Amino acid sequence: xxxxxxxxxxxxxxxxxxxxxxxxxxxxxxxxxxxxxxxxxxxxxxxxxxxxxxxxxxxxxxxxxxxxxxxxxxxxxxxxxxxxxxxxxxxxxxxxxxxxxxxxxxxxxxxxxxxxxxxxxxxxxxxxxxxxxxxxxxxxxxxxxxxxxxxxxxxxxxxxxxxxxxxxxxxxxxxxxxxxxxxxxxxxxxxxxxxxxxxxxxxxxxxxxxxxxxxxxxxxxxxxxxxxxxxxxxxxxxxxxxxxxxxxxxxxxxxxxxxxxxxxxxxxxxxxxxxxxxxxxxxxxxxxxxxxxxxxxxxxxxxxxxxxxxxxxxxxxxxxxxxxxxxxxxxxxxxxxxxxxxxxxxxxxxxxxxxxxxxxxxxxxxxxxxxxxxxxxxxxxxxxxxxxxxxxxxxxxxxxxxxxxxxxxxxxxxxxxxxxxxxxxxxxxxxxxxxxxxxxxxxxxxxxxxxxxxxxxxxxxxxxxxxxxxxxxxxxxxxxxxxxxxxxxx
Amino acid sequence: xxxxxxxxxxxxxxxxxxxxxxxxxxxxxxxxxxxxxxxxxxxxxxxxxxxxxxxxxxxxxxxxxxxxxxxxxxxxxxxxxxxxxxxxxxxxxxxxxxxxxxxxxxxxxxxxxxxxxxxxxxxxxxxxxxxxxxxxxxxxxxxxxxxxxxxxxxxxxxxxxxxxxxxxxxxxxxxxxxxxxxxxxxxxxxxxxxxxxxxxxxxxxxxxxxxxxxxxxxxxxxxxxxxxxxxxxxxxxxxxxxxxxxxxxxxxxxxxxxxxxxxxxxxxxxxxxxxxxxxxxxxxxxxxxxxxxxxxxxxxxxxxxxxxxxxxxxxxxxxxxxxxxxxxxxxxxxxxxxxxxxxxxxxxxxxxxxxxxxxxxxxxxxxxxxxxxxxxxxxxxxxxxxxxxxxxxxxxxxxxxxxxxxxxxxxxxxxxxxxxxxxxxxxxxxxxxxxxxx
Numbered sequence: 053x054x055x056x057x058x059x060x061x062x063x064x065x066x067x068x069x070x071x072x073x074x075x076x077x078x079x080x081x082x083x084x085x086x087x088x089x090x091x092x093x094x095x096x097x098x099x100x101x102x103x104x105x106x107x108x109x110x111x112x113x114x115x116x117x118x119x120x121x122x123x124x125x126x127x128x129x130x131x132x133x134x135x136x137x138x139x140x141x142x143x144x145x146x147x148x149x150x151x152x153x154x155x156x157x158x159x160x161x162x163x164x165x166x167x168x169x170x171x172x173x174x175x176x177x178x179x180x181x182x183x184x185x186x187x188x189x190x191x192x193x194x195x196x197x198x199x200x201x202x203x204x205x206x207x208x209x210x211x212x213x214x215x216x217x218x219x220x221x222x223x224x225x226x227x228x229x230x231x232x233x234x235x236x237x238x239x240x241x242x243x244x245x246x247x248x249x250x251x252x253x254x255x256x257x258x259x260x261x262x263x264x265x266x267x268x269x270x271x272x273x274x275x276x277x278x279x280x281x282x283x284x285x286x287x288x289x290x291x292x293x294x295x296x297x298x299x300x301x302x303x304x305x306x307x308x309x310x311x312x313x314x315x316x317x318x319x320x321x322x323x324x325x326x327x328x329x330x331x332x333x334x335x336x337x338x339x340x341x342x343x344x345x346x347x348x349x350x351x352x353x354x355x356x357x358x359x360x361x362x363x364x365x366x367x368x369x370x371x372x373x374x375x376x377x378x379x380x381x382x383x384x385x386x387x388x389x390x391x392x393x394x395x396x397x398x399x400x401x402x403x404x405x406x407x408x409x410x411x412x413x414x415x416x417x418x419x420x421x422x423x424x425x426x427x428x429x430x431x432x433x434x435x436x437x438x439x440x441x442x443x444x445x446x447x448x449x450x451x452x453x454x455x456x457x458x459x460x461x462x463x464x465x466x467x468x469x470x471x472x473x474x475x476x477x478x479x480x481x482x483x484x485x486x487x488x489x490x491x492x493x494x495x496x497x498x499x500x501x502x503x504x505x506x507x508x509x510x511x512x513x514x515x516x517x518x519x520x521x522x523x524x525x526x527x528x529x530x531x532x533x534x535x536x537x538x539x540x541x542x
Numbered sequence: 543x544x545x546x547x548x549x550x551x552x553x554x555x556x557x558x559x560x561x562x563x564x565x566x567x568x569x570x571x572x573x574x575x576x577x578x579x580x581x582x583x584x585x586x587x588x589x590x591x592x593x594x595x596x597x598x599x600x601x602x603x604x605x606x607x608x609x610x611x612x613x614x615x616x617x618x619x620x621x622x623x624x625x626x627x628x629x630x631x632x633x634x635x636x637x638x639x640x641x642x643x644x645x646x647x648x649x650x651x652x653x654x655x656x657x658x659x660x661x662x663x664x665x666x667x668x669x670x671x672x673x674x675x676x677x678x679x680x681x682x683x684x685x686x687x688x689x690x691x692x693x694x695x696x697x698x699x700x701x702x703x704x705x706x707x708x709x710x711x712x713x714x715x716x717x718x719x720x721x722x723x724x725x726x727x728x729x730x731x732x733x734x735x736x737x738x739x740x741x742x743x744x745x746x747x748x749x750x751x752x753x754x755x756x757x758x759x760x761x762x763x764x765x766x767x768x769x770x771x772x773x774x775x776x777x778x779x780x781x782x783x784x785x786x787x788x789x790x791x792x793x794x795x796x797x798x799x800x801x802x803x804x805x806x807x808x809x810x811x812x813x814x815x816x817x818x819x820x821x822x823x824x825x826x827x828x829x830x831x832x833x834x835x836x837x838x839x840x841x842x843x844x845x846x847x848x849x850x851x852x853x854x855x856x857x858x859x860x861x862x863x864x865x866x867x868x869x870x871x872x873x874x875x876x877x878x879x880x881x882x883x884x885x886x887x888x889x890x891x892x893x894x895x896x897x898x899x900x901x902x903x904x905x906x907x908x909x910x911x912x913x914x915x916x917x918x919x920x921x922x923x924x925x926x927x928x929x930x931x932x933x934x935x936x937x938x939x940x941x942x943x944x945x946x947x948x949x950x951x952x953x954x955x956x957x958x959x960x961x962x963x964x965x966x967x968x969x970x971x972x973x974x975x976x977x978x979x980x
Contacts, residue, residue, distance in 0.1 A: 087698070088724035088749075089630065089762065090623055090664045090691050095755035121755070131754075131790065138751050171789060324721035324752060327745050329710040329732040343721050360616070361656055364720050365688040 095121045096136040097322035099348040100288060101250050104318040104430045105463045106456065107294055108438035109520055113238070114300060116143050117292045117464070117524060118320035118348075119248065124287040127530035132173050132214045134190055135161040135243065135289055139322050140342050143293055146317035147302040151372035151427030153319075155300055158195040159243060159291055161211075163188055174213065174220050181210040181230050189213070192243050194235060194293075205235045212244040215287070217531025228526055238296050242522035246290040247515045249464045249524055253508040254282025261393050263473075265509040269396035269502070279509025285528050291320075292522035297434045309435030315420050317429030318461075319349035319371055344368055349428045350412050350459070351468040356386050357412075371427035374413060378426055381409040387476045390506075398500035400478035407493035411459050411475060418487070419450065420460050432461030443517040453483045464517050464524065470507035479503025597627050597758075608644075618648035619658040626664060631758045633795055633825025641665055656686035663695040670868070672702040672897055690720035694728055704898030706735065706929060723753035723763055730766070735900070737930035739774050746770055761791035765800050774932065775964030777804055795824040802833060807966040811841040828857045828868070832875055840969040851879060869893040874905050877912045878970060887913050900926045904936045907943065916946035934960040934967030938975050945978070954979055 103117040120141065124133045135141070140160060144153035166187050167175060176185035190211040196203045212231040215224050233241045256262040256279065267274035298304050300316055307314035323342035346367055348354065357380045358366045366377065383403045391399045410416055413426040420431035439445055439456040447467040449457025451474065458466035474480060478494035485499030494500075515525035601624045607617040622645035625637040642665055648658040663678035676699030682692035693716035700709035710732050717725040726749035734742040746767040753759040768783030781804045787797035802817035818834035821827075835850035854875050861868045870893040873886040890909035894902040904926035910919035923940045927933075941956030957975040960967060965976070 087630075087664070087668060088694060088727040089753075089756075089759040090626060090661065090695070090724070092723050092753060092756050092759040094722060094752050097752070098755075133755075136751050136754065138748055171786075325748060326721065327717050327726060327729045327748065328714050329729050329736070330714065343718060345721060361686045361689070364690050368688075368719060 094324075094345060096133070097139045097324060097345045098122060099320050099322055099346045100248070101351060102318065102320045102348050102430055102462070103249070103464055104316070104432045104461045105442075106297070106432070106434055106436070106438050106461070107521070108441045110294065111438055112298075112306070113294050113296050114316065114432065114434060115292065115294045115521065115523065116145075116318055116320075117249075117290055117522065118143055119246075119250075119288040119290050120322060121289045123248070123283070124245070124289070124527075126215065126285070126287055126528040126533040128214070129173065129216065129530065130171060132216070133245070133287075133289060134163065134188070134214070135159075135192070135211070137161050137163050138325055140324075141291055142321045142323070143291065144319050144321065145300050146319075146371070146422075146427070146429060147300060147313070149312070149315075149317070149422035149425055151317070151374065151425045151429065152370065154198065154302065156197040157205075157293055157295075158197060159192050160195075161190050161192045161243075163190050173216065177222055178213050178220055178227065179222065181212060181227060186213055190243075194241055205237075205239060206233060206241065209233045209241060209243070214245045215527040215529045217529055219531075221529070224526055224529070232521060237299060239299075240292075240294040240521050242290065242292040244290065245287050245527040246522070247513070247525035247527055248283050248286050248288040249513050249517065250283050251281045251467075251510050251513045252283060252469050253279040253510045255280050256508065257282075261389070263506065263508050265507060266394065266502075269394050271393055271395060277509070279507075279511075281510045281514050284514035285533060287527040290522060290524050292524065294521050301434070307435050309433055311435060312422065314435035315415060315422050315431050315433050317349075317371070317422060317427065317431055319347060319429050321348075322346040344370075347371070349430045351462065352472060353412065353428050357381060357384065359385075371429055372425065374428050375426045378409060378413065381412055382406060384408055384476055386472075390473070390477050397477055397503050397506075398479075398497075400476065400500065400503065401493075401495050405476075405493065407478075407488045407491065407498070408475065410491070416459065416487075417491075419455065430462050431459070436460060441519055442523045443513075443519075447511055448481075451481050451484055465512070467507070467511060470511075473506040473508075474504055477503035477506060479506055597624060597631060600624055601628060612647075613651055615648045615651035615655065615658075618644045618651070619655060619661060622648060622658065622661045623664075626661065626668070627758065629668075630762070631791075633827070638665065638668065654681070654685045656682040656689045656692060659685065660689060660692040660695060663692065663699075667695055667698050667702070670702075672699045675699040676703070688719060690716050690722065690725065693719065694724045697728055701731070701735075702897050702899055704900070704902075706732075706900075721748070721752060723749045723756075723759050726752055727763060727766060730770070734770065735929050735931050737932045739770060739932055743767065743770050757791050758794070761787040761794045761797060764790065765794070765796045768797075768800055772800070772803065773934070773964060773967070775966060777807060777966065780804055793820070793824065795821040795827075795830075798824070799827075799830045799833060802837070806833075806837045806840070806969060811837060822853075826853075826857050826860075828854050828861070828871055828875070831857055836969045851875070869896075870902055870905050873909060877905070877908055880912070883909070883912050894922075900929060900931065900936075904933075904939060908939045911939065911943045911946060914946075916943050919943045920947060932963050934963040935971070937963070938967065938971050941975065941978065 099118060099120055100122045101119045105115055107113045107115045121133050140158060143157045145155045146152055147154045166184060170187065172187055174185050174187055178186045191208045192211065193207045194205045194209065196205055210231060212227040213221060215221055221227060231242055231244050235241055253264060256264045262270055264277040264279050267276045297306055301307060302313055321344050323344045326341035326343045358377060359380065382405045384405055387400050388402050390397060412428060415421040415431040420433045422431055436455050439454050443465050445457045445463050445465050446452040446454035447465055448471060449466050450460055451471055457463050458468055458471055478498050478500050480488050480498045481504045482499055488494050488498035489496060517523050517525055604617050604621040604624055607614055608621060622641045625641035625644065628637045629635060645658045645661045649655060659678050659682035663675045663682060666675035666678055675695055679692045679696035679699060682689055683696065693712055697709045697712035697716065700712060713728045713732050717729050726745050730742045730745035730749060733745060746763060749763040750760060750767060753763045764783045764787035768780040771780035771783060784797045784801040787794055798817045799821040802814045805817060806814035814837045815834065818830055818837065822830045831850050831853040835847045838847035838850055858868050858872045869889040873889040876882045876886040887909040890906040894906045903922050907919045907922035907926055910922065920943050923943050926936050927940060937956050937960035941953045941960065944956055945953035957978045960975055965972060
């Protein structure tokens with residue numbers, strides 16, 4: 053109690069100091085010189101999630117799904133979201149464990165305006181991808197890039213329109229199906245709007261970091277309740293690619309699960325054109341040069357692991373540079389938060405968390421280990437066959453003994469929020485716990501309770517996934533959207 | 543990322559509060575002082591991105607966070623920055639002192655936080671305290687050499703104090719680190735200063751694209767793009783850009799005032815006056831009042847024009863009372879109106895001493911000319927054009943100065959150059975230039 057009183061006094065002092073310093077005599081003025089915004093978001097180049105899994109209906113292929121543009125409101129007119137023409141979107145695969153991409157797929161978009169006299173997205177029902185009433189269609193080019201070869205796999209590939217409503221898109225399903233592109237070598241591609249497959253209880257988490265099922269265990273207890281999917285009803289823009297595994301492995305062959313060469317490291321990036329004031333040769337536009345503005349592999353890294361002042365640097369860096377950030381994995385902030393917020397939890401070690409570094413940076417021995425190089429990649433062991441059709445895998449993946457799921461790759465249905473919460477609090481459960489303990493982590497107990505039950509109470513996506521490529525659900529329609537300020541200003 | 547950032551940031555932001563409540567109120571030993579410190583430091587390392595949509599709601603959310611936990615340095619920093627964005631959107635300068643207060647409180651809690659320092663630097667720049675802005679931006683960069691936004695503000699300060707080479711290098715560093723609307727717009731401005739209008743337009747188009755997800759920044763970049771067209775005499779594309787800005791952000795004062803200029807150039811005085819008045823109602827900026835005055839004067843409505851010019855004076859006095867340096871801006875208005883000439887020259891000299899930018903040097907040249915000191919004026923006019931900027935008004939000033947010195951051919955060359963860049967460069971002076979080259 054002595055400490056508590058002291059802390060209260062300290063807080064009062066800090067507060068008083070802050071108030072005094074804040075109450076300066078300064079008055080405001082409006083500005084007239086030209087000022088760019090200090091901080092602005094760039095959602096069209098903002099990579100929200102990456103998924104990689106062996107395709108259940110075509111098990112000799114890998115499907116990679118990269119989503120851009122967060123929290124798209126379906127009723128988003130008149131300026132509907134779309135891919136940016138001057139952003140380079142890339143899906144990248146490392147097949148030799150050095151954290152550098154060996155095979156990349158580049159997506160570059162072109163927006164056509166069919167009728168320059170109108171700002172309208174469409175001037176009548178869109179019944180096909182080539183419909184003249186579709187006023188602002190997007191098409192894209194896919195290029196495969198390796199160290200020695202650049203191959204254009206497809207040009208003028210059409211994207212579907214956004215899902216506006218029953219008048220504009222009377223049969224959205226047919227448009228989405230028509231937008232699945234068959235590329236040479238058995239590759240399929242899709243790029244367009246989709247339901248955001250991610251699910252999490254935003255509403256509760258915003259309310260003092262609540263997890264509704266664990267409400268009684270919170271420092272401010274409430275009655276326990278079911279979770280609510282805060283991402284439900286929101287769309288995103290998906291780039292999906294399905295590629296035969298042999299086109300991705302280092303030696304062009306399939307490998308067994310216990311062979312390290314079976315493991316692929318996957319990540320996605322977005323880059324914008326590099327411009328310079330003083331460029332060489334008086335060239336005005338260096339269209340060959342790009343600056344990476346966003347990268348993503350494992351979920352929640354940029355959000356929870358990388359601190360603010362390192363974000364610009366991290367987003368501009370490559371996975372092979374991730375050793376520079378390793379302390380943020382081995383001393384995860386979220387573990388400290390969970391320990392502080394949920395006194396009822398069995399406090400997990402806040403430092404020395406090599407288990408977290410292994411899961412997120414090198415892969416787990418016996419599952420998807422790629423060697424000593426620390427790099428944030430989704431590591432998919434292609435030798436482990438799919439365990440269920442898309443959407444039917446165990447949401448807790450490896451924690452439940454379903455080795456075809458996260459953190460072996462990431463499937464659409466994997467509940468990465470719950471899995472990561474449990475891992476960070478050493479609540480791995482009985483299947484994985486002993487392995488983590490045998491590796492010397494979690495201070496001898498990697499199956500803490502009730503940590504091994506942690507979760508936000510949202511266990512599935514709001515829409516069922518499709519059983520065939522691109523698997524993501526069709527986007528929510530603007531006409532019947534259900535959002536009315538659910539997210540406030542966010 | 544935004545989503546998850548918000549999400550976990552919200553977690554982090556409230557974590558310190560929760561821990562604190564747990565520790566202080568409930569007396570729970572598990573959430574004692576040690577846990578509080580951990581939670582607080584954890585919270586401070588997490589952040590959320592700037593809201594692309596509704597800034598007012600974002601501000602309200604951050605204010606709640608700060609009310610819940612007055613020690614939440616990160617929320618205070620973000621709030622300080624969000625208040626500045628509110629000024630951009632509403633023109634209401636009362637957000638500035640709130641921004642300053644929030645940022646200073648944040649710095650008191652987390653000294654050397656680069657984002658808070660960058661916010662204060664941007665605030666200093668908004669008040670035209672460019673040396674302070676540069677100093678604060680350097681402190682931010684010392685704390686975080688990879689801060690793109692601090693580089694941007696440092697470059698702005700260098701531009702405004704006349705260190706162009708340094709500014710361009712800083713902008714290049716910023717753009718190489720993080721291409722954003724801010725970096726593209728700055729590269730565009732630099733190219734414009736160097737007279738590379740097409741390159742400036744290309745970079746500003748990239749800025750528009752990079753801002754596509756945010757309302758005011760996208761509209762702002764569109765207005766800047768329109769200005770590049772307007773200043774190079776292309777009224778139709780300029781008008782399209784301004785109208786698109788208004789479509790993205792309804793009643794945006796910058797777009798209204800810019801569109802007013804197009805309407806005035808096209809002789810649609812009624813539309814121009816209405817637009818200027820709406821912009822002025824939203825945000826009383828001196829340049830809007832001056833534009834209104836010029837439009838009315840050119841239409842022969844002298845009394846109304848006088849009223850508008852008096853409004854310029856009133857606004858300027860308000861600015862000065864609030865601590866903004868406006869010597870340069872007031873001097874130019876007085877010089878164009880042919881009054882308080884000696885005093886305007888003194889103010890121009892003062893401004894030029896404070897910031898050796900080409901803008902300040904051009905006003906100084908014009909002030910010297912209007913006071914009949916054309917030899918000295920010519921030296922500074924040459925200085926004002928030293929970067930090769932294709933700025934019709936500066937070239938017009940040059941022409942008047944050359945004519946004053948009896949350099950007929952040089953004067954005509956300057957007038958022709960100004961009119962070639964844009965025959966609409968000024969309602970007041972373009973006719974003078976046209977008369978001179980006839």
